[in-house]
Every structure is written in structure tokens, then in C-alpha cells.
Amino acid sequence: MLTVTHLSKKLPDGKQLLRDINFSVERGEFVAILGLSGTGKTILLRCLNGLTIPDGGEVILNSNGDPLRITGSNSSRMREIRQQTGMIFQNFNLVKRRSVIENVMIGKLGKIGTFQSIFRKFSNEDIESGHRALERVGISDLSHRRAGTLSGGEQQRVAIARSIIQDPALLLADEPVANLDPTASEFVMEHLRSISIDNNISTLAVLHQPELARKYATRILGVRDCIIVYDGSANISDNDFKTIYGSTYNASAE
Amino acid sequence: MPVQNRQVSFKSIRYARYIIPVLFSIFFVWSVISTGISINDLINGYPNLADFIGCMFPPAWDVFIPLLYPALETIQMAFLGTVFAVILSVPVALLAASNISPSKPVKVFARGIIATTRTIPDIAFALIFVSAVGLGPFPGILALSIHSVGMLGKLYAEAIEEIDPGPVEAVEAVGASKLQAIYYAVIPQVTPSFVATTLYRFDTNVRSSIVLGLVGAGGIGFELIMAMRLFRYHEMSTILIIIFIVVMFAEWASNYIRVHVIGEEVLK
Ligand SMILES: Nc1ncnc2c1ncn2[C@@H]1O[C@H](COP(=O)(O)OP(=O)(O)OP(=O)(O)O)[C@@H](O)[C@H]1O
Numbered sequence: 001m002l003t004v005t006h007l008s009k010k011l012p013d014g015k016q017l018l019r020d021i022n023f024s025v026e027r028g029e030f031v032a033i034l035g036l037s038g039t040g041k042t043i044l045l046r047c048l049n050g051l052t053i054p055d056g057g058e059v060i061l062n063s064n065g066d067p068l069r070i071t072g073s074n075s076s077r078m079r080e081i082r083q084q085t086g087m088i089f090q091n092f093n094l095v096k097r098r099s100v101i102e103n104v105m106i107g108k109l110g111k112i113g114t115f116q117s118i119f120r121k122f123s124n125e126d127i128e129s130g131h132r133a134l135e136r137v138g139i140s141d142l143s144h145r146r147a148g149t150l151s152g153g154e155q156q157r158v159a160i161a162r163s164i165i166q167d168p169a170l171l172l173a174d175e176p177v178a179n180l181d182p183t184a185s186e187f188v189m190e191h192l193r194s195i196s197i198d199n200n201i202s203t204l205a206v207l208h209q210p211e212l213a214r215k216y217a218t219r220i221l222g223v224r225d226c227i228i229v230y231d232g233s234a235n236i237s238d239n240d241f242k243t244i245y246g247s248t249y250n251a252s253a254e
Numbered sequence: 255m256p257v258q259n260r261q262v263s264f265k266s267i268r269y270a271r272y273i274i275p276v277l278f279s280i281f282f283v284w285s286v287i288s289t290g291i292s293i294n295d296l297i298n299g300y301p302n303l304a305d306f307i308g309c310m311f312p313p314a315w316d317v318f319i320p321l322l323y324p325a326l327e328t329i330q331m332a333f334l335g336t337v338f339a340v341i342l343s344v345p346v347a348l349l350a351a352s353n354i355s356p357s358k359p360v361k362v363f364a365r366g367i368i369a370t371t372r373t374i375p376d377i378a379f380a381l382i383f384v385s386a387v388g389l390g391p392f393p394g395i396l397a398l399s400i401h402s403v404g405m406l407g408k409l410y411a412e413a414i415e416e417i418d419p420g421p422v423e424a425v426e427a428v429g430a431s432k433l434q435a436i437y438y439a440v441i442p443q444v445t446p447s448f449v450a451t452t453l454y455r456f457d458t459n460v461r462s463s464i465v466l467g468l469v470g471a472g473g474i475g476f477e478l479i480m481a482m483r484l485f486r487y488h489e490m491s492t493i494l495i496i497i498f499i500v501v502m503f504a505e506w507a508s509n510y511i512r513v514h515v516i517g518e519e520v521l522k
């Protein structure tokens with residue numbers, strides 16, 4: 001489904017961030033990406049939908065038997081790839097001065113012609129799916145509020161709804177529950193897992209809560225010092241946590 | 255190293271304290287001499303001035319109502335000039351903004367348009383268009399439309415460069431086109447500053463359109479120059495009163511719209 005080979009990325013100041021990253025993700029897998037702050041998890045996700053261009057290596061998406069090379073694609077090919085790839089941003093990236101439902105509808109833009117979308121001609125069916133998505137993340141009562149007036153947790157759910165209606169084959173979620181209380185976190189994680197299973201979506205979620213990774217992921221990738229230090233079962237040992245987070249990490253304090 | 259830098263800047267500040275006033279004084283005196291400012295001339299000319307002002311009184315109130323028509327024409331010139339300028343400026347600004355522009359040459363070209371239209375005075379454009387299309391408000395509207403692109407394009411482009419790139423990326427990340435990203439993520443972010451800039455420009459264009467009338471581009475300014483040429487000084491003072499009202503009205507209207515009509519909805 002997704003194959004990453006020899007991916008590397010340097011920062012503008014020359015510091016190596018990712019070096020020779022190799023992994024692949026199968027359909028329906030739910031992969032949690034763990035790692036310390038600043039290790040490059042966000043940059044890694046951005047390389048997977050072409051928002052950041054890696055310095056070397058390849059990223060190939062194969063969702064329908066027709067492998068698409070993300071690295072080095074021209075812009076129309078890139079759009080085709082991105083239509084199949086949803087992204088939930090760490091800082092949501094909502095259009096603050098537009099309503100919640102308008103923000104959600106952005107998820108459909110990739111499949112609608114430019115001319116048609118300038119006149120805001122979303123089909124009733126599409127708008128219906130927008131409202132359903134808001135219902136699924138539990139904020140259907142906010143659909144007409146201006147996105148900028150929402151709390152962080154509410155904005156996060158709008159960003160999730162936007163990705164849901166995009167109906168992607170691959171979902172990249174950057175700390176999708178960072179701004180939610182524990183109950184809402186469980187609710188959203190439960191939801192991400194259920195759409196992953198129902199729609200056979202491959203999910204890559206950056207998480208900072210190891211216990212959520214254990215509970216919801218089918219597999220864990222641990223990133224540290226430019227490379228993947230753990231790639232395996234979600235049933236991860238405390239010792240493996242130490243390889244990801246450092247020897248001072250105290251798993252029992254979780 | 256930093257210590258040395260500090261000494262250098264201290265030194266240059268100390269020199270600047272003396273050099274700037276000296277240069278200022280030299281240039282001031284030079285300018286007074288070379289431009290021929292003379293208190294004598296003002297004193298000698300005072301009777302003429304008093305005469306002139308005396309001739310203007312009382313204002314000719316009988317032409318007040320008929321002169322409201324050219325006053326309205328002035329406002330309409332400014333209005334249409336601003337509307338056409340906005341239509342021209344938005345695409346130019348999008349091409350000139352570093353974060354949206356498709357390429358460096360396009361950006362340089364768009365900035366060239368902005369610099370040229372801003373530096374050529376509107377009155378120069380008006381003179382050109384009057385000789386091309388004849389007297390009347392139309393050449394004035396053309397002059398305002400083109401000259402305003404300089405300021406509107408520059409300020410719009412600056413507003414575009416200050417937006418949060420996040421939402422634009424979010425729209426592009428679903429596979430949307432560049433135009434869709436502009437429409438859905440750039441425009442909403444720049445609307446408040448576009449509106450404020452445009453209203454300010456309308457206000458400026460009302461004043462400009464009066465001056466453009468003096469070179470034949472219609473409106474109340476044209477009436478002013480005609481009254482002066484025909485030695486109708488009483489009418490001139492009526493016209494000056496109307497100009498005062500028009501300018502105050504434009505200032506009040508653009509402010510009112512900014513604060514009360516769109517203030518709450520758009521400017522947040
Ligand atoms: N545009 C940029 N220019 C310079 N440095 C950058 C840029 N973007 C990211 N970085 C740096 O790259 C490193 C990795 O950033 P990244 O956002 O991928 O970290 P992360 O693993 O997602 O961290 P967190 O868990 O805090 O979100 C950080 O040190 C960051 O400062």
C-alpha cells in the first residue's frame with residue numbers, strides 16, 4: 001500500500017533529520033509513530049503526501065494496483081496522490097474565518113473541478129456526508145459556528161471530519177488527540193480505528209501517549225536519532241519504550 | 255566581537271547626532287534660496303490675495319443645487335475608479351506575493367506593474383487619457399483605475415504574504431488545485447485587510463478625482479477650473495464649500511462602512 005525506501009531529509013541548516021528510513025504499510029494497518037519531540041515525526045508524515053520534498057529516497061503509494069511515486073511527481077500526479085491521502089495536521093490548519101461545515105467540505109475539493117468549486121457547488125449528497133462526519137466526531141451542533149471561535153479540541157474534531165469526508169485510502173494523523181481530554185481522546189481514537197477497519201484505510205498516527213498506541217494501533221514505529229529504532233507489534237515492551245524515549249523513560253509512571 | 259560592534263554603533267550614533275542637524279540646516283537654507291521663498295512677495299501680494307478672497311464673497315448660492323450634480327459625478331468617478339482598480343489589483347497582487355506567485359519572473363513582472371503604476375502620478379495618467387479619449391469623467395476613471403493598482407496591489411500583496419500558510423497547505427493536501435487553495439484558504443484570510451485598504455483607497459480617490467477634474471477629467475474639479483477661467487469667483491467659493499462637503503462625506507462614509515457595516519462581520 002505505502003512503501004518508503006531510503007528516505008532521508010536534512011534541515012535547511014544542514015542538520016540530518018531523517019536518514020535511510022525504510023518501512024511499508026499494508027491496507028488496513030493502524031500504525032502509531034512514537035518518538036521524542038523534535039525527532040522529525042511531522043516532517044516524516046509531510047514527506048508521505050509531498051508537502052515536504054525529501055532529499056533522497058522514494059515514497060510509493062499503491063492503493064488500487066497502480067503504484068504512484070510521490071517523490072518527483074508533477075503537480076497533476078501529486079494532486080491525484082493527495083486525493084487518496086488524508087492528513088490531520090498537528091495544528092489543525094482550519095480556515096478560521098469560515099464556518100465549521102465549510103471547513104469540512106474542503107475535504108471534498110480534490111474530487112471537484114476548480115470551476116465548479118469556485119461557485120461552492122457541492123452536491124447535496126456531499127453536504128450530507130459533511131454533516132454526517134460532524135455527527136461522527138460529536139460536534140454536529142457546531143456546524144455553523146466560525147471555525148476560529150472553537151476550542152482547540154473542537155477544532156481538532158473539525159480537522160478529523162474534514163479527513164473523513166475525503167474518504168482517503170491512507171490517513172496521516174499528526175497527534176490527532178493532542179488537544180482532547182481523556183474521554184474525547186478515547187472516543188476519537190476509537191473512531192479512527194473503526195473507519196480504518198470499516199473503510200479498509202491504512203492509518204499512520206503520530207501519538208505522544210504510549211498507552212493509546214498500545215491500545216489502538218496494530219503496529220508501532222519508533223523514531224529516534226534520524227532512524228527507525230522500533231518497528232513491530234503494538235504489544236510493545238517497556239524496554240522497547242526505552243529505546244524510543246531514552247533510558248530515563250519510566251514506563252510504570254504511565 | 256560584540257563589544258567592538260557596540261563601540262562602532264555608539265560612535266556612528268554620536269556622529270549622527272551632529273551630522274543630521276547640520277545636513278538638515280544646509281538643505282533647508284539651500285531650498286529656501288533656490289525656490290525663491292520670499293516674505294516680501296507675500297506682503298506685497300497680500301492686497302491681491304485679499305482682493306481675490308473678497309471677490310469670492312458671498313458664495314453664489316443659486317448654483318449650489320446645480321453643482322451637486324458634478325459633485326456626485328466626482329464621487330462616481332472615485333467609486334468606479336476604485337472598483338476597476340480592485341478588479342485589476344487582486345490578480346496582480348496574487349502574482350506579486352512571494353508565497354503564491356507561480357514563478358520568479360512572473361513575480362518580478364507583477365511587481366514591475368505595481369511600481370510603475372504607483373510612481374506615475376494619477377494626474378499624468380489623466381493628461382494622457384484626456385488627450386486619448388477626450389474631456390469628461392471617463393479619462394479620470396481610467397487614470398484612477400490604473401494609478402490605484404500601484405497602492406492596492408502593493409498592500410494586497412503584503413497582506414497575502416502575511417497569511418498563515420497552514421490552511422493553504424491543508425487545502426492542497428486534499429488534492430485541490432492552486433486556484434482552489436487561493437479561493438478557499440487565501441481569500442478568507444486576507445478579506446479584512448483587503449476591505450480596509452480598499453475603503454481607504456476610495457477615500458483617497460475622491461480627493462484625487464477632484465484634482466483630476468482640473469485637467470479636464472470631469473466632476474466638481476472641472477467646474478472649479480472653469481469658474482476660475484471665467485472669473486466667476488462667487489461660484490468658486492460655492493464649489494470650494496461643496497468640495498469640503500464631498501471630502502468630509504467620503505471620509506465619513508468609508509469610516510462608517512469600515513466600523514459599522516462590516517466591522518463586526520468581516521473584520522474579525
Ligand atoms: N521549516 C523548518 N525549518 C527549520 N527547521 C525545521 C523546519 N521544520 C521543522 N524543523 C525542525 O525539524 C525538527 C523536527 O520537526 P518535526 O516538526 O518533524 O518534529 P516532531 O517530531 O513532529 O516534534 P513534535 O513531537 O514536537 O511535534 C525540529 O527540530 C524542528 O525545529
Ligand SMILES: [Mg+2]
Nearest residue numbers: 041042090174
Ligand atoms: Mg510534530
